[in-house]
Amino acid sequence: MRPPSRGDRPSLPRRVWPADAAAWRDENGVRHPRAARRTLAALAALESRGRYDAWAEGEGKVVAGPVSALVLADAEAEIGFVFSLTPDAYGAEPF
Secondary structure, eight states, rough: OOOOOOGOOOOOOOEEEETTHHHHHHTTTTSSSHHHHHHHHHHTSSSSSSBEEEEEEEEEEEEESSSEEEEOSSSSHHHHHHHHHHHGGOSSSOO
């Protein structure tokens, strides 16, 4: 089985950083350490990491979870997102 190509991405509801970040984290389960680490890894590599995916879009990036996508409009938004997620990425669960 092959992973879906970028053209096969499902259309997910979009949220926007920072206004909808808390809602996006809650609905995609990103408050758990393992999910936070996978989300950060997907963003760093711009690829799929389990249930989380990231890709470049225009000047910014999009991070998608199983329920919705979060639009990071530029590098400043991406940095803010990473800093907000990093404390949640530490925990006893294995990566």
